[in-house]
Amino acid sequence: MSLYQMQKFLFAINRDSEVQRQFRANPATLLSRYELTPEEHQAITTHDIGLLFVLGANGQLLMHFAAFLGMPWADYIAAMREGVKRHGPVRAGVYHMTTGMDEKVAGV
């Protein structure tokens, strides 16, 4: 797993408007700079927030990528829950899901 590289991409796109522009223009070219697994690559290009969460992306990085993609907060929370439902528990890192699938603690 190249979690570090995937998070490095998230770090770059969150803070650099030029990286954001390149991602919008040609994601494949931009992502070629990072040593990603096919699964990570696909999760990024298909905007699969749930899978990125399961792969272990730090939530403080993923939260802003979701906002960049235009996802409202409730949809972003739901996407992470859906990711765990589809792919199983988070595989790495410290951002996990400990609540039940239908347990919406913040009401969303």
Added chain:
Amino acid sequence: MSLVFAGVASHAPGITGRVALADPIAAQEFHGAYHAMAERLKATRPDALVIVAAEHFANFFMNNMPSFAVGMADHYEGPIEDPTWLRIERTTIPGDAALSRRLIVEMMQSVDLAYAEEWKFDHGIMVPLHFLTPQYDLPVIPVNINCQGPPLAPLHRAWALGEALRRAADRVEQRIAIIGTGGISHWPATPDSGKINEAWDREFLARWQANDRAALLAYTDEATYRDAGQGGFEIRTFIAIAAAARGQGAVEHYRPIPPFAVGCTIADMEIAED
């Protein structure tokens, strides 16, 4: 001069960004407590505000992650987040590079620090400033403790950082205020967002108010992670303030507000001599 004000406050982005989702009365009371802290801070006539924060990959990343970093610039930018998401306008915040440098040099006598001549503030600093110095008219000196990317500095090193800050503040002629900002228990940016362990928070705040060094340092990261979530690692910021102020704490406000994803806290600490 010396330290003239010490306190802690929550910084979750929902505090400004998701007000519409919260119970209006709870949000209003918490914001009111924040504004009241701003008045108490102002009354001490500080020349500079040191903010001990736990940033979230705005500047520091796992390619080169300092346990502790101090800003050393004459101005900073923020927020790094989309202003419409955080609902705080992007602006320039004054710093004081010369004062930073004097503080850093003294702190380095006992703590190894990274310094940063460039720093973009994220919600961890911008949310407190939005309430405490909304005109951005007080020079800010940012201090960061890595609470995001383990391995993290042990709690006793966060205490040592606070002691170093106090010693450094006491050796400059400026009047220094210090604010620690972090969550207590919380699980932000996960599907658990909004989960808050109120009993754990109240026990932690009791130890903090008593400024009980041994009890504050007795937490292990393993137990904190289990009981207080990955956001609980940010207790390091509160611990640094206790070490700097040395006095008894007073919790002015505490209430869990789930859409803000944290037990919303405002607390002052008396500045004791020894």
